[in-house]
Amino acid sequence: MSLCGDDHPKLIARINRIEGQVRGLKKMVKDDRDCLQVLKQIAAAGGALRSLGSVILEDHLKGCVATAIQNKDHEAELITEVVDIFNKFSR
Numbered sequence: 001m002s003l004c005g006d007d008h009p010k011l012i013a014r015i016n017r018i019e020g021q022v023r024g025l026k027k028m029v030k031d032d033r034d035c036l037q038v039l040k041q042i043a044a045a046g047g048a049l050r051s052l053g054s055v056i057l058e059d060h061l062k063g064c065v066a067t068a069i070q071n072k073d074h075e076a077e078l079i080t081e082v083v084d085i086f087n088k089f090s091r
Helices: 008-030 035-070 075-089
Strands: none
């Protein structure tokens, strides 16, 4: 199954920003920056990843899962997969 949603350029832009945050984090550690500054950057990168995941999950629910339920095509299996993903996000 391919990625749901059709705004891949926006997703790529988000991923590029996250990648920049992680590179910045690496530089902060190399430069022996203050622990609290490093922790704030870790929190920011983690939040950005969670936000990206939420966007992709929403697209998945609105696209792939909704279509499968309407077509009665493996909907129980997809719902189980979504529950598993929700559980991973809630950790």
